[in-house]
Amino acid sequence: MMVVEYADDIIVIDCGLMFPEEDMPGIDLVIPDVTYLVEHKDKVRGIIITHGHEDHIGALAYVLPQLDVPIYCAPLPHGLISVKLKESRVHNARIHEVRPGGSFQLGQFNIEFVAMCHSIPDAAGLIIRTPVGTIVHSGDFKLDYTPVDCRPSDLSRLAQVGAEGVLLLMADSTHVELAGYTPSExxxxxxxxxxxxxxxxxxxxxxxxxxxxxxxxxxxxxxxxxxxxxxxxxxxxxxxxxxxxxxxxxxxxxxxxxxxxxxxxxxxxxxxxxxxxxxxxxxxxxxxxxxxxxxxxxxxxxxxxxxxxxxxxxxxxxxxxxxxxxxxxxxxxYDRIAKVHVHGHASQEELRLLQSLIRPQYFVPVHGEYRHLKLHAQLARDMGVPEENVFILEDGDILELAPGGGKVTGHVPASNVYVDGVSVGDINGVVLRNRKMLSQDGIVVAIVTLDASTGHLAVRPDIVSRGFVDPEAGRALMEESRDIVTRLFEEEKQRISDSTVISNRVRDLLSKFYYDRTRRRPMVLPVLVTV
Amino acid sequence: MMVVEYADDIIVIDCGLMFPEEDMPGIDLVIPDVTYLVEHKDKVRGIIITHGHEDHIGALAYVLPQLDVPIYCAPLPHGLISVKLKESRVHNARIHEVRPGGSFQLGQFNIEFVAMCHSIPDAAGLIIRTPVGTIVHSGDFKLDYTPVDCRPSDLSRLAQVGAEGVLLLMADSTHVELAGYTPSExxxxxxxxxxxxxxxxxxxxxxxxxxxxxxxxxxxxxxxxxxxxxxxxxxxxxxxxxxxxxxxxxxxxxxxxxxxxxxxxxxxxxxxxxxxxxxxxxxxxxxxxxxxxxxxxxxxxxxxxxxxxxxxxxxxxxxxxxxxxxxxxxxxxYDRIAKVHVHGHASQEELRLLQSLIRPQYFVPVHGEYRHLKLHAQLARDMGVPEENVFILEDGDILELAPGGGKVTGHVPASNVYVDGVSVGDINGVVLRNRKMLSQDGIVVAIVTLDASTGHLAVRPDIVSRGFVDPEAGRALMEESRDIVTRLFEEEKQRISDSTVISNRVRDLLSKFYYDRTRRRPMVLPVLVTV
The missing domain is CATH 3.40.50.10710 (Metallo-hydrolase/oxidoreductase)
Incomplete structure (x- = not known):
């Protein structure tokens, strides 16, 4: 998701989701943090969708209920978005269809769709005219002079706009690592x-x-x-x-x-x-x-x-x-043994061609991991964009372009928002850390039942585990650990009344015991019951 | 690990480990199952190591204590194995150094080391003379006519042996997907x-x-x-x-x-x-x-x-x-943007060259996943090995070569043995499935304390979770689930005495409740305490 703001107008480009990475166990999806947009709701004029892939449309179902604004997109994304919103029971979305070459006004922005070729039909680049200059956004694209179903990327329109002068180019960096041209479909x-x-x-x-x-x-x-x-x-x-x-x-x-x-x-x-x-x-x-x-x-x-x-x-x-x-x-x-796939993103020579047509005053590489942005920034510098006019932005960074030059002036909240089941945003780092820990060596729950009047054990401690040891093979180990907890309370002469102290003692004792015996570190969860 | 057996003699080729895959959370290492060798201990004459990579030597520290046999290897693997065994406190290993061209007798087998080039010095191929014919084992190799530290693969020795006639070739399949030659170091x-x-x-x-x-x-x-x-x-x-x-x-x-x-x-x-x-x-x-x-x-x-x-x-x-x-x-x-790495395995043309020099009667592709073995088998058939003489073997398969032809005649135990901490082999599918489940939606432990005399709840049920919901955000949900469990016991007119029945009821009730509310499926672990 990219946000462009001028005076009282905000436009949003794309609204995608990310699939969970390895260190996000159990998470279904990751969506962008739209705190800034919700805080500036009255300024947001619309969401512009460049094409219908999940990483460009997938968060709409979560964002639209918080931000009731119109969507602008080409016919195929329109169809795909409609299906998704219906599945998620988001009704009454206002979707406006725009065809390549079509344009529309949002506040002080004028937006024109340019046909771009990508691995899905109806992909668009954007020409955004603002009071201070023109922005070109490539969308996801490759050139492909002999595409199969999409129109080729509209180089002549891009060249025209480039000749008129472009303030800022934002271009797809995903495949900047690859030399040459991406083969045609x-x-x-x-x-x-x-x-x-x-x-x-x-x-x-x-x-x-x-x-x-x-x-x-x-x-x-x-x-x-x-x-x-x-x-x-x-x-x-x-x-x-x-x-x-x-x-x-x-x-x-x-x-x-x-x-x-x-x-x-x-x-x-x-x-x-x-x-x-x-x-x-x-x-x-x-x-x-x-x-x-x-x-x-x-x-x-x-x-x-x-x-x-x-x-x-x-x-x-x-x-x-x-x-x-x-x-x-x-x-x-498959792809390692036969030419059964070509991808949908521009390689180095295509990116150089785009630079040479647009000749922007400022450049911001978009789409891709940090290394891709960095390599794309180097490519733009080599093509003549002044070093101080190239900005590598990470999620949330605010770039201000003013007559005196460009500057990163701040940062808005932009951390990952996790979707897990029906809940959005209530999963945090602690929950994920616990899941990772649980997946490594499992969990041991120690139930310590104390007599309220005496502070002594009411019954022998119970210990159950999951994902730590095989129940059969680990039976003796578990029995022994029950003995150890029992002894802890027997040996203690003074009555311990602080439950946190008791829990910590049980946890430390068992953690050490299990580690000494197995070199594993299960999560140890003491539960105190007072009867 | 590969085993070759003739009459009363067994020789073992390599003894490696595998690093855990995604579906083996918390596992440190995976080693081969040596049940068959332990059962035939008295026949095992030695372990021959082709080179010093972990996937060829890494399980020695676990296997040697079960199988006290000599090791045969080149000088560098000798050094590497010694360090590993010392770290693992495995003493008194009998290691015999063999140099390229050197040979030794093990029972009725005569084994000769042939210099092969790989991504570690002192890699060897094996020429194994048996009473029924010669076996050639390539080890991990590439040709590399201009290696940097290792000798080039000894093609003339291989050609010589090929001319004498080879019963069986076993060759490295890892990089059979790649056309052409692997570039030189x-x-x-x-x-x-x-x-x-x-x-x-x-x-x-x-x-x-x-x-x-x-x-x-x-x-x-x-x-x-x-x-x-x-x-x-x-x-x-x-x-x-x-x-x-x-x-x-x-x-x-x-x-x-x-x-x-x-x-x-x-x-x-x-x-x-x-x-x-x-x-x-x-x-x-x-x-x-x-x-x-x-x-x-x-x-x-x-x-x-x-x-x-x-x-x-x-x-x-x-x-x-x-x-x-x-x-x-x-x-x-890095490798996607510059020629900063070449790998150590033969590509298609090198594998074809090996086939053309050895011209084996039988062929077994080794090293690599099933797809690699399959493609290598096809390559060998294209080079003239008769279809019925090419065998794709999976772990544990027994191939018998007899005058009448080759045949897969059975299977020995060969499942993964998991190493986790100090324990070897006590981790099974249940433990791994639990770990995976825990990593997805966490765990909820419900402690139900019953009065032994009445069968009623002695205290309000306690419910704790880890990796399921944020403790703060989920407080109300947890309280509500305590109420639900409390009601279960209040509503029940008859006293339930079977603890399994109680546990299952609590589990089902809570699982459904959490799923309805969150669309997540935490592991629910009921614990019954009777006081």
């Missing part, structure tokens, strides 16, 4: 065609559901090699239906079949498109790989194409899925 | 020299401690550009010391300095070699990146070279380390 179509023409049996292709161009290419290849196309997986079915209806996908009559009818067709007349390119445990492909899918089982002669690359963090689940498919006799093609 | 030396010659300040290089050739190249470059070399990190210090002593590393007098003296040298006269290439939390580089290192802080002008690629599973911690270094002003070179 067309390349993948050729690979898929080659594989499909030679495959002796069924061809099963998995990709991102929103990668409509890829789905089109699979359908085209299937039509060419006389295969019927079937779809497995709810997400894939939904998007294909929407894309067909909106005209982003074209399928000849009779090309698509019902999955339940697939078994009626000879194997070499079948192409199956599924979800699961990221190894998602409940996706169709993973259920197929684990022999848990009701309608599809892998047979000798099947060919599987993983037409995607693993998003960082998913490498190992994707690898496991590939292993399972091979183990069941499928031939598997 | 020399390539990295050139990159490091170029970076060092241009670096305005200190150059900090991290790599695997055992990658002695890389360390040599950093030292050579440092000497050339008049920089003093310092070492940070215990593991790096130990290996450098051992490698210098044994002659695997060469350093001119005065090249190496004490880390505590580093501050006395101008920045552009310093090269620092550290541990931390995998983002290990306690390594020198990660402590430097997090500003937690006592002697080294990043300064403007520092250059860091991550001369390694992340081992699968470490991608995100390595990326975070790179981000932190950039954030502190270092220039960072």
């Amino acid at each position: 067309k390349v993948v179509g050729e690979t898929i065609s080659n594989i499909m023409s030679a495959a002796p049996g069924r061809v099963i292709v998995t990709t991102f559901a929103s990668l409509v161009a890829r789905i089109q290419q699979v359908m085209d290849a299937a039509a060419r090699f006389n295969r019927k196309v079937f779809i497995a997986g709810r997400g894939m079915n939904e998007i294909v239906k929407m894309a067909l209806k909106m005209g982003y996908l074209r399928a000849a009559d009779g090309l698509l079949g019902e999955l339940s009818e697939m078994h009626r067709f000879p194997a070499n007349r079948v192409a199956l498109i599924t979800t699961g390119s990221q190894g998602e445990p409940t996706s169709a492909l993973v259920r197929i790989a684990n022999r848990e899918h009701r309608e599809v089982q892998i047979k000798q002669g099947d060919t599987v194409i993983i037409s995607a690359s693993p998003i960082p963090g998913n490498e190992s689940v994707v690898s496991k899925t590939i292993d399972s498919l091979f183990r069941q006799g499928a031939q598997v093609f | 020399k390539v990295v030396g050139e990159t490091i020299s170029n970076i060092m010659s241009a670096a305005p300040g200190r150059v900090i290089v991290t790599t695997f401690a055992s990658l002695v050739a890389r360390i040599q190249q950093v030292m050579d470059a440092a000497a050339r550009f008049n920089r003093k070399v310092f070492i940070a990190g215990r593991g790096m210090n130990e290996i450098v010391k051992m490698a210098l002593k044994m002659g695997y590393l060469r350093a001119a007098d005065g090249l190496l300095g004490e880390l505590s003296e580093m501050h006395r040298f101008p920045a552009n006269r310093v090269a620092l070699i550290t541990t931390g290439s995998q983002g290990e939390p306690t390594s020198a580089l990660v402590r430097i990146a997090n500003r937690e290192h006592r002697e080294v802080q990043i300064k403007q002008g520092d250059t860091v070279i991550i001369s390694a690629s992340p081992i699968p599973g470490n991608e995100s911690v390595v990326s975070k380390t790179i981000d932190s270094l950039f954030r502190q002003g270092a220039q960072v070179f």
Whole structure:
């Protein structure tokens, strides 16, 4: 999420979510902190969506109830957002459709959508005219002179605006590490065609559901090699239906079949498109790989194409899925061994081309981790943006552009807001630290029941554990630790009345005992009951 | 670990460990199950080590106490194993040093070591002569015609043996996904020299401690550009010391300095070699990146070279380390943006060359995940090994080679043995499942204290949670759940005496309550105390 503010007007660019990282166990989603926007509600004129990926639209369902403002986006994002908001029971959203080349006014800002090519149709860059100069925001993009379903990025419009003079460029940094140009989507179509023409049996292709161009290419290849196309997986079915209806996908009559009818067709007349390119445990492909899918089982002669690359963090689940498919006799093609995927972001030469067309006075690299922003900043400097006019911003940083120059002048609250179940924002660092600790060596609960009148043990202490030792193997250890706690109270001559003192003593005693015996450090949770 | 058996003789090849995967929380190490070997102790003639990496020697400290047999290995593995065994207090190991070209007899097996090039010195392939034919085991290897510290792989010896006729080839599959040849170690030396010659300040290089050739190249470059070399990190210090002593590393007098003296040298006269290439939390580089290192802080002008690629599973911690270094002003070179690393395994053309020299009757791909074994099997078939003579074996599979052909005839116990703290093997699936569950939504412990005589509640139930909700934010929820448990006992007219029934009721009641309220599923642990 990016916020642009001038005088009494605020516009918001994108409203995405982040999937939880390794150190956020149990978290479902992470959304942006919108404290600043809520505090300045009356200034916020609208949310502009550059394209329909989750990391650009996924937080709308959480943010809109706090911030009732209109949304501006192209037709496909409109469709995708509507589905999401309906699922989350957020009603009455005001969504305005904007087509490439279209523009609209929000307060003192004039915003124009520029067609950009990305791994989803209807991606847009933004030209934002402000009283102090023009801002160009690339959105997520690559150039791709021969795209399959989207229009190529509108270089001539960008060149025009560049020639008029641009105050600030903000551009996609995700793939700045890669030299050269990102290959065209067309390349993948050729690979898929080659594989499909030679495959002796069924061809099963998995990709991102929103990668409509890829789905089109699979359908085209299937039509060419006389295969019927079937779809497995709810997400894939939904998007294909929407894309067909909106005209982003074209399928000849009779090309698509019902999955339940697939078994009626000879194997070499079948192409199956599924979800699961990221190894998602409940996706169709993973259920197929684990022999848990009701309608599809892998047979000798099947060919599987993983037409995607693993998003960082998913490498190992994707690898496991590939292993399972091979183990069941499928031939598997994936990105390390075949050109079955190209990504949707600009590489270095494309980023240089953008710089040379826009020639901005100021530059802020956006999208990507710190290393990407840093490398993109270096690229911009090498292309002639003065060093002092390039700003690497982290979440919450405020950059002020004024006649005297640009300056980071402060910081607004922008920490991660965790979504876990229905609750938003009540999970904090303590809860996450506890979850991590629990996952390492488990927990031991020691129940100490004291007689209120005497302060002595009322019954023998009870000790239960989970995730620490095997209950059978650890029985003796547990009994011994009950003895130790019992002795603590017997040996104590004076009555201890402070429950915190008692708890700490029990905790320290048991922690040390378990560590000495096992070299593990379970969480020890003493519970005092007074009867 | 690989076992070869003929009549009354068993030899073991390698004895490695595996680092825990994502679904093994809290586990320190995974070692092989040696049940079969222990049951056939009297037949086991020795353990042969192909090289000194952890995945080939790391389980010796656990296995030797169960299996008192001699070890055969080259000098560097000998040194590394000795250090490990000493740390683990395993004494009296019988280690026999074998040099490339050397051979020895174990029962009816004759074993010859062949020099192979890998990312550690003294790697060996094995030529095992058995009464029924010759086995060739590649070990981990690449060809590398211009290695830096190791001898090149001894192709002529392999060719000779191949010409004599080979029954079975077992070869490294790890990098079979990659086309072409693996680049020579020399390539990295050139990159490091170029970076060092241009670096305005200190150059900090991290790599695997055992990658002695890389360390040599950093030292050579440092000497050339008049920089003093310092070492940070215990593991790096130990290996450098051992490698210098044994002659695997060469350093001119005065090249190496004490880390505590580093501050006395101008920045552009310093090269620092550290541990931390995998983002290990306690390594020198990660402590430097997090500003937690006592002697080294990043300064403007520092250059860091991550001369390694992340081992699968470490991608995100390595990326975070790179981000932190950039954030502190270092220039960072890493494998995605510069040729700062080559790996130590053969790519497709090298594997084809090996096949063409050995021309084995049977082939078993080894080392690597299932997909690698499968692709390597296909490569061998394409090179002429008959389809029915290629076997993809998984852990524990028994392959019998008899005059009539090869056949998988059974399976020995070979599941993962988990090491956690001092205990080996007492962690099972239940404990791991509990740890995973605990990490997702935490735990709620409900303590129900009943009066033994009446069966009624003796005191109000106590409920404590960890990792479920923030204690403050969740206070009302916890109080409400105490009320619910209280009501359960009040409403119950008949006295429930079966403690399992009571526990299950409490568990079900609370699980449902928490799920309805939060859509989370904490582990609910009822504890009954009877007073």
